[in-house]
Amino acid sequence: MNVWQPDRGLDKPVYRQIADYFEQRIMRGELTAGSTLPAERKMAAELGVNRTTVIQAYEELRAAGLVVRKAGSGTTVAGGAASPLRSADWRRYLDVGTMLPNSDAMRRIRAGLRKEAGLVDFASGELSETLFPGETIRGIFAGQPYDGPLGYDDPQGYGPFREALASFLSRHLRIGASASSLLITSGSQQSLFLIMQCLLNHGDDVAVETPSYCFSLPLLQSAGLRVHPLPVGAEGIDPDDVARLHRRHRLKMLFLNPNYQNPTGTVLAADRRRRLLQIAEDAGIPIVEDDPFSLTAFDGKPPLPLKAEDPGGRILYVGSLSKIAASGLRVGWLAGPQEIVSRLADARQQMDFGMSVIPQWLAAKLIRGDVFDRQIGRLRAQLAARMDELRVSLDYHLADLVSYAPPGGGLNLWVKWLGEGDPRQLRTLERALAAGVAYVPGQVFGAEEASLRLCYAKPAAGEIEQGVLRLKKVLTSRR
Amino acid sequence: MNVWQPDRGLDKPVYRQIADYFEQRIMRGELTAGSTLPAERKMAAELGVNRTTVIQAYEELRAAGLVVRKAGSGTTVAGGAASPLRSADWRRYLDVGTMLPNSDAMRRIRAGLRKEAGLVDFASGELSETLFPGETIRGIFAGQPYDGPLGYDDPQGYGPFREALASFLSRHLRIGASASSLLITSGSQQSLFLIMQCLLNHGDDVAVETPSYCFSLPLLQSAGLRVHPLPVGAEGIDPDDVARLHRRHRLKMLFLNPNYQNPTGTVLAADRRRRLLQIAEDAGIPIVEDDPFSLTAFDGKPPLPLKAEDPGGRILYVGSLSKIAASGLRVGWLAGPQEIVSRLADARQQMDFGMSVIPQWLAAKLIRGDVFDRQIGRLRAQLAARMDELRVSLDYHLADLVSYAPPGGGLNLWVKWLGEGDPRQLRTLERALAAGVAYVPGQVFGAEEASLRLCYAKPAAGEIEQGVLRLKKVLTSRR
Numbered sequence: 001m002n003v004w005q006p007d008r009g010l011d012k013p014v015y016r017q018i019a020d021y022f023e024q025r026i027m028r029g030e031l032t033a034g035s036t037l038p039a040e041r042k043m044a045a046e047l048g049v050n051r052t053t054v055i056q057a058y059e060e061l062r063a064a065g066l067v068v069r070k071a072g073s074g075t076t077v078a079g080g081a082a083s084p085l086r087s088a089d090w091r092r093y094l095d096v097g098t099m100l101p102n103s104d105a106m107r108r109i110r111a112g113l114r115k116e117a118g119l120v121d122f123a124s125g126e127l128s129e130t131l132f133p134g135e136t137i138r139g140i141f142a143g144q145p146y147d148g149p150l151g152y153d154d155p156q157g158y159g160p161f162r163e164a165l166a167s168f169l170s171r172h173l174r175i176g177a178s179a180s181s182l183l184i185t186s187g188s189q190q191s192l193f194l195i196m197q198c199l200l201n202h203g204d205d206v207a208v209e210t211p212s213y214c215f216s217l218p219l220l221q222s223a224g225l226r227v228h229p230l231p232v233g234a235e236g237i238d239p240d241d242v243a244r245l246h247r248r249h250r251l252k253m254l255f256l257n258p259n260y261q262n263p264t265g266t267v268l269a270a271d272r273r274r275r276l277l278q279i280a281e282d283a284g285i286p287i288v289e290d291d292p293f294s295l296t297a298f299d300g301k302p303p304l305p306l307k308a309e310d311p312g313g314r315i316l317y318v319g320s321l322s323k324i325a326a327s328g329l330r331v332g333w334l335a336g337p338q339e340i341v342s343r344l345a346d347a348r349q350q351m352d353f354g355m356s357v358i359p360q361w362l363a364a365k366l367i368r369g370d371v372f373d374r375q376i377g378r379l380r381a382q383l384a385a386r387m388d389e390l391r392v393s394l395d396y397h398l399a400d401l402v403s404y405a406p407p408g409g410g411l412n413l414w415v416k417w418l419g420e421g422d423p424r425q426l427r428t429l430e431r432a433l434a435a436g437v438a439y440v441p442g443q444v445f446g447a448e449e450a451s452l453r454l455c456y457a458k459p460a461a462g463e464i465e466q467g468v469l470r471l472k473k474v475l476t477s478r479r
Numbered sequence: 480m481n482v483w484q485p486d487r488g489l490d491k492p493v494y495r496q497i498a499d500y501f502e503q504r505i506m507r508g509e510l511t512a513g514s515t516l517p518a519e520r521k522m523a524a525e526l527g528v529n530r531t532t533v534i535q536a537y538e539e540l541r542a543a544g545l546v547v548r549k550a551g552s553g554t555t556v557a558g559g560a561a562s563p564l565r566s567a568d569w570r571r572y573l574d575v576g577t578m579l580p581n582s583d584a585m586r587r588i589r590a591g592l593r594k595e596a597g598l599v600d601f602a603s604g605e606l607s608e609t610l611f612p613g614e615t616i617r618g619i620f621a622g623q624p625y626d627g628p629l630g631y632d633d634p635q636g637y638g639p640f641r642e643a644l645a646s647f648l649s650r651h652l653r654i655g656a657s658a659s660s661l662l663i664t665s666g667s668q669q670s671l672f673l674i675m676q677c678l679l680n681h682g683d684d685v686a687v688e689t690p691s692y693c694f695s696l697p698l699l700q701s702a703g704l705r706v707h708p709l710p711v712g713a714e715g716i717d718p719d720d721v722a723r724l725h726r727r728h729r730l731k732m733l734f735l736n737p738n739y740q741n742p743t744g745t746v747l748a749a750d751r752r753r754r755l756l757q758i759a760e761d762a763g764i765p766i767v768e769d770d771p772f773s774l775t776a777f778d779g780k781p782p783l784p785l786k787a788e789d790p791g792g793r794i795l796y797v798g799s800l801s802k803i804a805a806s807g808l809r810v811g812w813l814a815g816p817q818e819i820v821s822r823l824a825d826a827r828q829q830m831d832f833g834m835s836v837i838p839q840w841l842a843a844k845l846i847r848g849d850v851f852d853r854q855i856g857r858l859r860a861q862l863a864a865r866m867d868e869l870r871v872s873l874d875y876h877l878a879d880l881v882s883y884a885p886p887g888g889g890l891n892l893w894v895k896w897l898g899e900g901d902p903r904q905l906r907t908l909e910r911a912l913a914a915g916v917a918y919v920p921g922q923v924f925g926a927e928e929a930s931l932r933l934c935y936a937k938p939a940a941g942e943i944e945q946g947v948l949r950l951k952k953v954l955t956s957r958r
Binding site: 004021024025027028029030031032035089090093094099101102107110114124126127128129132134137138141142145146148149150151152153154155176177178179180181185186187189190193197198199200217218219222252284286310311312313314315326327328329330331336337338339340343346347349350351352353354355356357358359362 | 483500503504506507508509510511514568569572573578580581586589593603605606607608611613616617620621624625627628629630631632633634655656657658659660664665666668669672676677678679696697698701731763765789790791792793794805806807808809810815816817818819822825826828829830831832833834835836837838841
């Protein structure tokens with residue numbers, strides 16, 4: 001988070017620069033009374049200096065009366081340090097509001113990823129830079145002057161991109177959607193947020209695959225939903241579970257990721273799809289189909305999304321470019337009945353007044369050509385190769401300690417841990433980060449057994465075995 | 480919203496193309512049972528065809544059993560039309576959730592702006608295309624290859640942009656903010672949304688300038704806040720009102736736009752600023768300072784923002800490029816205490832997983848150079864000239880019917896209507912849109928008297944007098 005760095009070219013000693021930096025931030029009220037300075041070791045790692053340099057800087061601040069240092073509780077900004085003015089008591093604003101903070105595990109992982117260089121990152125569920133179509137993107141910007149609008153645009157998203165997307169979805173996934181039934185969102189994430197915030201009430205009953213990506217963010221809890229689990233087996237969820245839950249709870253919505261489910265990688269079996277759709281139809285339950293991975297199918301032949309057959313308009317289909325192009329574009333979409341799409345577009349205006357047109361302009365050019373189709377082809381091959389590398393490494397180094405089912409697409413391998421250590425403990429996660437490997441513990445996805453998710457798309461190719469060795473060391477040590 | 484258009488080059492008659500388009504959308508479930516097709520006249524205007532062509536198309540659909548037509552209630556999709564499947568009953572999902580829909584007036588204005596060509600737009604509070612730095616933006620993309628990241632980025636926003644912004648805010652507005660105390664958001668809008676959703680609870684008491692831009696969106700109501708008005712006079716709000724309200728209600732936060740307030744254009748007087756800050760300090764009330772307009776000061780010398788002196792970290796400062804560069808970039812920011820910025824960044828991850836890096840990469844290049852400083856200079860001159868044109872037109876054509884105070888900056892003129900007609904009535908607004916002029920009626924901003932906001936930045940230069948003449952016709956006619 002901290003982008004400031006000391007300047008070694010200056011005459012001023014580094015410890016003095018650090019002290020000045022914090023003094024300034026305290027005087028400006030950016031660090032208020034009672035807030036904590038980074039731990040010495042963490043700060044030293046972040047700035048690439050010795051721990052003693054940081055201690056010297058903090059001591060300077062203490063001598064100036066700006067901070068208080070206590071063994072155990074670290075270094076905190078002194079009361080009334082900033083100025084004669086009383087600092088606003090921000091603490092009472094921190095634990096309120098309807099949006100819950102992210103889980104400790106996720107925050108810890110993010111902090112670790114920011115800090116530790118040379119870490120093998122099995123945690124971030126995204127493509128590595130080398131898998132992004134960077135050349136094509138640079139080529140689009142360089143090749144043609146930007147001719148999209150610069151003012152507020154259509155609340156549903158940039159028209160030409162919605163047109164291109166309608167044709168893309170039809171070509172690749174046989175989804176028939178008009179441009180006017182598409183809402184462009186900041187990744188799938190914003191589609192899911194809008195659905196939960198605008199179409200459901202606090203206390204509503206919904207059913208969600210378990211484990212599921214949905215549990216990795218406090219979204220469901222923030223929206224106050226009563227979440228009923230749908231256990232995911234080798235063939236996906238059991239439609240009879242949906243029927244049973246509905247009889248008891250009158251479900252308002254289902255959240256499913258039928259193709260290469262995150263995190264388990266499973267595909268919902270064909271007969272189960274038919275039964276599920278029949279049950280949803282009889283009971284009148286809408287389905288949110290999260291479909292980030294279909295186009296990553298290693299053999300290029302994903303099962304068709306549920307949305308490909310949806311004459312009743314029962315399915316809100318959610319997708320994005322994050323896992324097939326680049327997550328940083330923040331381009332996702334939702335396809336559904338016009339009145340729902342309009343409602344969500346209207347609500348989105350309140351949140352952020354719509355998305356920047358520039359990434360949408362870019363996305364329209366990107367998905368139109370054959371170039372991108374060929375790139376997706378290459379991406380599939382590379383993902384398959386990485387998954388294979390991970391599989392081979394696990395079999396070789398951790399054979400009897402893990403159990404998994406290799407997926408046919410997607411970015412993630414779901415691993416059950418059969419050994420003595422427990423990847424779910426925050427302590428184990430901390431040790432893994434310190435040992436140079438990041439993963440997401442299973443409980444983040446709502447799993448009850450000892451398990452972890454390994455994303456094979458993010459580490460550099462060739463790093464994967466190294467990561468598995470580090471995992472082995474941490475998970476099999478007796479500390 | 481509707482980007483589809485009939486293709487006159489085809490052999491198929493236009494009415495048939497329209498009928499096919501709707502048939503397809505009904506069969507796909509995009510238009511579900513009971514949903515309404517656009518009114519004939521509206522549809523005809525949108526597609527640029529005769530009304531009889533639309534009637535012919537709708538009759539085709541009726542004959543096929545796909546729609547029901549009733550005088551008065553228009554054309555609706557027939558039950559069971561789509562398929563033997565029962566359509567999901569979406570209607571019960573439309574009126575729930577925590578995000579209220581936009582007001583009728585705002586939705587009507589937006590629809591009008593989309594539809595009516597040649598309309599003089601005093602309603603959209605943004606710059607016209609001709610005032611955007613389009614050449615500079617195209618030049619940045621063409622001149623240097625995109626070298627920003629393409630993966631998930633820092634939750635607070637793209638580091639190099641935050642660095643550039645810290646220096647920009649210091650240079651132009653004497654705001655001392657570190658990159659690490661800045662959160663980049665999708666316009667000011669997302670900053671305000673995050674503050675209301677994450678730092679306040681339902682039922683909290685807050686005070687807001689009245690009239691205020693804040694009322695034009697259902698944001699405050701969606702967040703369930705108890706809003707107390709702070710009347711805006713010629714010198715801005717009266718700080719004693721804050722003290723009085725706080726004694727009675729224990730205010731949790733103040734929402735203010737001290738420089739060129741939206742919609743009134745007033746500037747909070749210097750002595751009132753001092754008193755306000757003292758009262759806020761004594762009472763421990765944080766202030767949200769919305770500051771979109773400071774850099775549009777016609778004389779280039781805006782009063783310093785409150786944030787320029789904020790040693791206690793009491794102020795959450797919110798700004799954006801929307802009114803000084805281009806609204807479609809969707810680049811805004813919030814400066815505040817580190818712990819608040821971190822909390823909001825964490826919550827934003829849940830909403831949309833952060834902003835696209837591309838507009839931030841562009842913004843970093845844009846605000847770094849003198850080129851942009853000179854552009855802001857030109858923008859000021861052009862805004863001043865437009866405001867003058869509007870003032871002269873109003874004085875000439877509506878002299879005794881309006882009262883206003885010309886602002887020293889910003890994009891808006893706040894006009895009190897002294898005549899017999901009432902600009903607040905939805906009927907009057909509809910007639911204005913039909914007559915080719917759009918404005919925002921005063922009650923949208925929470926005003927009680929007959930009033931309207933005219934934005935002089937959006938209409939083409941030279942259109943302004945035409946717009947005033949149309950307004951006159953509508954507001955002084957006896958219908």
